[in-house]
Amino acid sequence: MLFLDGYTFTQANDTRWRAKTLKRRWTCSTRARYGCKAKVFTVDKWIVQRFNEHNHPKPKRPEY
Numbered sequence: 380m381l382f383l384d385g386y387t388f389t390q391a392n393d394t395r396w397r398a399k400t401l402k403r404r405w406t407c408s409t410r411a412r413y414g415c416k417a418k419v420f421t422v423d424k425w426i427v428q429r430f431n432e433h434n435h436p437k438p439k440r441p442e443y
């Protein structure tokens with residue numbers, strides 16, 4: 380789970396990517412519910428790219 384700017388992200392289950400690179404893709408944890416397309420890419424523990432446009436308000440509490 381990744382916590383960023385009040386939103387939570389879950390790691391995408393993308394094994395092909397992982398095999399080739401350390402880059403990980405995270406999608407908004409409400410993606411299934413709201414179809415939110417916000418996502419974040421990380422390499423190791425660093426955020427390298429953000430697409431932080433959510434189509435919903437911030438959750439009041441982080442969803443673990």
Ligand SMILES: [Zn+2]
Nearest residue numbers: 407415417433
């Ligand atoms: Zn979102």
